[in-house]
Amino acid sequence: AQKITQTQPGMFVQEKEAVTLDCTYDTSDQSYGLFWYKQPSSGEMIFLIYQGSYDEQNATEGRYSLNFQKARKSANLVISASQLGDSAMYFCAMRVLGNFVFGPGTRLSVLP
């Protein structure tokens, strides 16, 4: 069975500093996709970044980068130069065939 683990229920970071949100996954499939979403207090889910299981380079999207370590089955999200608007819940997710699995989330609070 597929599973996503996010071990940090809450994280604090000072504005303008970088922060790493942890994600580990479990699957026996060779082909899968890993995603990170941001959920502000308003509730909508915002797609941030994607990493494919066959991608050799770590994905980057602006201030977001994904530290993909396939052997360790980890896909950590790195946010550089944190902004106050980054305060939100962050979910790691995995897609295998037709099924999406989400982790429990990490609440990030950016301090001024």
Next chain:
Amino acid sequence: DGGITQSPKYLFRKEGQNVTLSCEQNLNHDAMYWYRQDPGQGLRLIYYSQIVNDFQKGDIAEGYSVSREKKESFPLTVTSAQKNPTAFYLCASQEGTVVQPQHFGDGTRLSIL
């Protein structure tokens, strides 16, 4: 603009009543999903559909039903058998391949009166 529309934004249900949450997409996506989110929790899959007239149960399908008669529509009915329906419900759609992210609607908050 292309996207996913969920309605209503807020919904109240009386005891013993069935209610239907609407989800419409104009992205021409084959796959559609329904998730339930409880306060401070992650998303749990209720049902998903890969093609029209076909759908599969997710992890918490009991007390819910769906239909997929049209590609753009995937309504969710919360039946009276669902004893604890108060939650935030999110609908999503996706193109068929593993590499594509899900696109989400803005959600419906369901409460018991």
